[in-house]
Structure formats: C-alpha cells, structure tokens
Amino acid sequence: MGMTATTETRAHSAVKDKGLGFGGPRPNGNGGRRGPNGGDDSGGTGYEGAQFRIGAWVLVAAVLMFFVAFTSAYMFRASMSDFVVLKLPRLLWLSTTLILVSSVTFEVARRAQRRGDDAIYRLWLAVSLALGCGFLVSQLLAWRQLVAQGVYFPTNPFSSFFYLLTGLHGIHLLGGILGLVYLLWRALRDARELRELRESATKKRRALTDAVGLYWHFMDGLWVYLFALLLFWR
Amino acid sequence: MSEAVPVPEAHADVEHHAAHHHGPPTSFIRKYIFSIDHKVIGIQYLLLALFSVFVGLIMSVLMRMNLTWPDHKWPLLGSLFKVGAPGGQMSPEFYLSLVTMHGTIMVFFVLTTAPQGGFGNYFLPIQIGAEDMAFPVLNMLSFWITFVGLVVLVSAIFVEGSAAFSVSINPNSAIAKWVAKYLEGGGSGTVGPIGGWTGYPTLSALGKIAGPGQGAGVTLWITSIAIFCVASLLGALNFITTLLNMRTRGMALMRMPLTCWSWFTTAILALLSFPVLLAGGILLLLDRHAGTSFFIPGGLVVSDKLLTSHAGGSPILWQHLFWFFGHPEVYIAILPGMGATSHILSTFARKPIFGYRAMVFAMFAIGLLGFFVWGHHMFISGMSPYSGMAFSVLTLSIGVPSAIKTFNWLGTLWGARIRFTVPMLFAIGFVSLFVAGGITGLVLGQTSLDLSMHDTYFVLGHFHLVMGVAAIFGMFAGMYFWFPKMFGRMMNQTLGYIHFWPTFIGVYAIFIPMHVMGLVGMPRRYASFAEYQFLTKTHPLVMLVTIAAIITAFTQLIFLFNFFWSIFKGPKASDNPWEATTLEWTTTTPPPHDNFGGKLPTVYRGAYEFAVPDAPDDYVMQTTPDATEANVAADGDGHTGQGSTGNGHDGHH
16 A cells, blocks of 8 residues: 555655764755755755655544544444444445555556656546546445435444444545546646646656555555454454 | 747746745735735734633633632623623533633643644744745644634534524524534523533533533534644644755754754644544534434433433543543643743753753653553543553653653753843743642552542642643743744843743642642532532632632733733844844844745754854854864765764763
8 A cells, every 4th residue: 555655755755864963964854845855055946745745644644543543432332232233235345346446546547657658647547536436426325225224324333333434434535536636637737738847847746646646545445444344343 | 949948947937836935925814814924824823822811811710719709799790691690690500611611722722722833833944944834825724724613612602601592694594404403402501511621421422401501512612622623633734744844954853953843743742632532523523413322321311311312332432532632632732832941941041952862752752652641531430450550650651751851951951051031931930830740740640549639629730730831831931032033022021020920929829729629629620619518628728829810810911911012112133132043043033934035044053052162152053064064064975973963962061
C-alpha cells in the first residue's frame, strides 16, 4: 500500500535529514521552497511539492486514529452480552473487488505520469475514478439490501456499527474521489492548453498525484481492514 | 518557433504564483478578515482566545460568588438570566451550566487555541525561516472553523435557556423542522448544558428526558466540540508539514528554538488525540439522535420511568474515548507554555538553555507517555486493579521527564545575571506553578490516594495550577515577550509588574486552599455546600478563595488595558528589543507580509547562543556566520562531524 509513495517521501522530505552533527549551513531537508537541495536563496523557481506528500501522510495518520477509536469502541461493544452478528450482504465482496482494482489502476496511471505518458495517465485516472464511484454505489446497494431485510441503523449494536463504519469510510472515500476529480481536471486542463511544463511544475504535478495516491491506497486498505473487522471480530 | 522559450516560463510562473507567492492583499476583508497570512491568523486566534478567556473568567467569578454567598440575590444576574437566576438567585442547574461552559471555553477555546493557534501560528513559520505556513488557505479555514465552534458553543447557553427553540425563520419550513428535531424541540428550562466539560453519559446521551440542562444545549455542546476537533486537526496537519518541509537553509532540527519543538510536539498530540474525541462525539450524538446504544445501558430508570428504547451500551466506553483524548489535551495546553518558558528563560538569563537536547527528548517523552495514562482519570470506574496499577506507574513516570525539564530550567537560571523583565517574571512564574501543580499529580496518580480524592477540590486545585494557570502564565510570558514583534510597540513595563505580582500571589491564594478543601472532602461541581455539616469549618477558606479570585480577576483588567493601550500608544519597538537570537528578531518589527522581505535567512548556529566568550555582544544571532565555520561550509562538507550543532554549548559560561 503506497510503497512507491513512501520512497518518494523519504527522498524529498526533511525527515531524512535529522540535522544531527553537521557544521556549516546546509539546507535542511530541502531548504524550504527555495530551489532544489542546496539551491541558493536568490530566488530560484524550483518547486519541491514535498508538502503535499508530507501533508498526505499526516492526514492519513489522523484518519487512522479516527478509525482506531471506532475499532476500539467496536471491540469494547462486541464484548457485551447483547452483541449479535448479522450476515453481511454478499455485495460487499463486489465493493472490495472494485476498490482493490481501483488501487491497481491508479498505480498504472501514476507510473504513466512518471514516464510522461499523459494520455495513458488520464485514461487510467478516469478508470480509477469510475471504479471508486462504482464502489460507493455498491456500498449504497448493500445498505439498501439490509434495509429491505428490515435492518436499520438502531436495530442492534452490530447494525449500528456496520452503518457507521461503512458510512464514515464512504465519506472519507468521497474525499479521495474529489482528489481524483481534481487530478483529472488538472490533467485535462494541461492537455487542452498543451502546456510545456517546466521541471518545477512537473514536480508539483507528481507530488499531487502521489499525495492523492497515498490517500486512495489508504482508503483501499482501510476498507479491507474494516471489512475484515466486521467479518471476523465476533 | 523563436517564442518557444519564454512561453513555458510564463506558465511555470503561473503555477508558482498559484501555489505560494501570494502578494500582500489590499482589500480590508482579505487583509484582516479572511486573511491567509499566518501572522494575521495568529492574531485572530489570540483575539478569539482573549474574548473567550474573559467570558470564562467572569463565569468562574460568578461560581465563586454563588458558593460563598448562596442566598444573596444579585439583581443584575436576575435580569440577565431570567430562567437560570430567577430573582437574581442562581439555580443549581445554572451553576452547573456555568461549570460546563467555563471548562469547555477555557480548555478548548483558550488553552488549546492561544498557545498553539495564536503564538504558534504567528511565530513557527518565522522562527524556522519560512514565508508562511505550508497550506495558507487551510490555515485560514482552521481559524474560521474554530470561530464557528465558539459561536455554536456560546449559542448552547441560549437555546437551552429558552422554553422552546424559536428561530426567526418560518417555523414550518423544512430547515426549521430539521433544526428543531436536531435540538429536540428546544431547551429544558435552564441556562446552558450541565454535563461538565467531560459530558459523561448516561445523562448526556439521553437527551431532554434526562432532565433540565440535558436537552438542546448538550446537542450544541457536542456539535461545537466536533467542529473544534476538525479545526484543530487541520491546524495540526499544517504545523507538522510546515515544520518538516519549510525550514530555511541551515535550520537543522536540532537548531530549532525550543518553542518550535513544543509546537511540533503539540501538533502531533493534537493530530493523534482529537480524532478520538471526534469519534466519541459522533457516537454520543448518534445515541442522542439515532436511537443507538453505544453508551446507554439497559434497565435505566430516568425521571421515574423505565427506559426501554436503549440497551446494552456502556458509559465507561465514553470515558475511555474521552480521556484517551483528554489526557494528551492536558499536554496540548501546557507544552507550548514549556517551549515559551524555555525560550524566555534562556533569553533573559543570558545563558544557553541548560541541556537543549534533554529538553527536546523530555518534551517528546511527556507527549508519548501522555497517550498511555488516560486510565488515571477513571480509577474509580471499576477498572481492574491491575490496569489501575499499570496506569498509575505510567502516570508517575511522567514525573521523570517533567523533572528533567524543571531542573534544566533551574540550571539555566543558576548563576545567571537575570534580567527581570515582565516576560521573565511570568516565565519564572510558570516554572513555579508547574512544580506546585505537578507535584500533586504524583499524589493523585496513586490509585489508593485517588480513591478518596477523586472529584474533590484537591483535583480542582491540582489541574487548575498545572494545566490552567501555568499554561496561562506561559501565554502571558509569550505575550509580553512577543508583543513588540507583533504590534511594533512595547507593552508598559510598570503596568506589567503591577499585573504580575497580584496575579502570581492571587492564583496561589485561590488554588492552594482548594487542596485543603479537597482533603476535608469537599466535592467538585456542587452548587452549594450549605447542607453539609462537615464542610462548615471550611467556610473561611471558601471566602478567602473567592476574595482572591475577585482581586485576581480585576487585576487582569490591567493586562487588558495595557494590551490595547500599547497597540496604539506604546513606545516604538526596535527590531530586537530583548537582544534575543532567533530568526523572528532578525526581521523588521512588525515583520513584512512575507516575513523576511523576499530574502530568506540562512542559519549558522543553534538558538540559544548567549554568554558567548569573545562575542562583541553577549549573544550571537542564529544568522551570524562564524568566520571559521563559514570557511568550512565553503570548502564543502569535509568537516561535518565538528563545529557547532548549535544548541546548548553547555560549556559557554
């Protein structure tokens, strides 16, 4: 999950440079936004874009804690005597497949962008977006199946947690979908205006893609985790 | 195509501009209201906290007055709060809602907001040599979301007080119906929510049926906290990214001022703890409005009625979620104060901070341990004695890094030619209060002692000293210290001293007697003690505390006057009035829009190079190149092992 993004972050961020024990002035990880490592202060135009990658990691940490809290609440509640487990709709397996595939297609898109193959990038970005929307639709249909069986939000603790966890994951995934839409919009704009991007702008584009990609893969992994929790923790 | 070269350049510039290089805005709204300049946002946070702290302060004085003169009628109060204080005499519910609002406003909108959102926002980018935060627009959003949270919280007083929630829009419209449903058809005839800042279920999870003060006000109270969580998370994300990514050339991590370390640690704590509170708040709202049973057990009899709509939940679950956030929150409040204190002590002791590295690690140790001690708030919740023991040992172990910090502060002061300026006095006051309040933490952290002291005034005295007043002293120190940089003028020294001494003596006179009351057995959150025979002998103490509280509260008006008067009339400040070393003192006073006038500084040394032998002054700025070191740098990286990593230089004396 997001392995390539990890390497990128390491390479560009300040984390690698602990700044321990060196003498003369050197840029810290990257000397702010003034040019690439070691660049001068006289107004370089380099653009690191590392803040998007770092920001995405920090965001992932926060969302992770959010779901860790719900997980502990779930485990706590599941240990009470009135906890009954429901059979989950089979449609969730379709959702899982869709989102797993979307991660793969996103990775295809991201690599195409690295190579500079923008047409392929746009295509697979669109496919990922479609798969993400398909996931949400599939989740909604699963909800409707449960509702048709008379299982509502307050019916029992398990159903409360089921709707809560799937719903909150859906809301967070919606953020990822907005990210994909933004990437696609930028890619289409660049294509329409036939931009010759300088290195700095390319770096920023890649950083944005990495950031959205990290979040998207995280949403994927999060869903697999939540699904496993609902299936097996009983 | 001969034009091919300039075209992409122009495009790249567009990218560049869109991303960061925002010029100074000209319109009033973009400059002062919806500004994305971290300095303006920092001042906005400070003003929000200043407003909040006075609201919270007035509430605490009202509470003291009710405890001391329970039968007295206050006509002004009666005309302001017809429901809560009929005829000018407080109802017990009104007292409890003051407890709730005082706690919530102080913890969230003062202690979390001012040190981090205020000073951190203003000075973190400048101290690391950046032009702004990493995500300026997000920064603006953080502030305005916090603002909305405060508005929602304050409105909780008013909806709860009215017999029926009435909005000025058409009551039959869909929105009005939804709002009315969300607020459960209005308040329940008291003023404000009464659940305390901890909002324990089951009462807080049941809604209006749980009695007065548990209706619409509690709904808005939870909503406000959820909004605040989101704002804090966005802020924390920004702080962490800025610090990791935007340090200027030469600003290695171990050269950063300790203030930056404290804001960084605080941001990490906020990032990992606020999501948990948000999760708990969502579960609580669902219990109130969606009919779930996360926190509500079965078989409850409320107002002589058996509740059949809920079953199986556990109120203890809320306590776990709340305190998993709540304990790190204590350090969110105090850590920036520790950073500011270290910074200011070193500056006015004219000595390098003693044990820079130990200070950094101690801060992280406190932050880390803070995540594993939440159970000490729940010793009497019926937890297993083994868990209690584990929580107790972990709690007491926080004493170690705290002691490291304290001794390092004392080591910094040791043998120094101290300049007793106003910020220095408040910083020393911080150390004093931190020790006085922290030491009773070692008492309360033991299960056996806590069993009898839980929820007494002993706890009240403890946490007010260590997390409340100490943190406030950190803010005062920071305000007097950085005021010249922020507003370009000095604050009045004499008024500062007149502010300091009554405040310093006053807070001890308020909170030390509370320990005694707690040992006698006075419980927290009681509106009146008239019925309790065993507490009558504490009445002189109660009176003393109240008088001290009133005097201390009035003393704060001196600060308020000094603050606003000095903004306009204070003597002009130079760029570096305190002869300090860090980057904010290298730029003009007040700093220009991009902080350093287009040329980012280069850092050559640590943050606390005071008392340097052979230096022309007794201090060396972080931006001053050392002749030999500059040569080393020019030669390349050959001598990376030696030279100044900067801070401490514990040998300089």
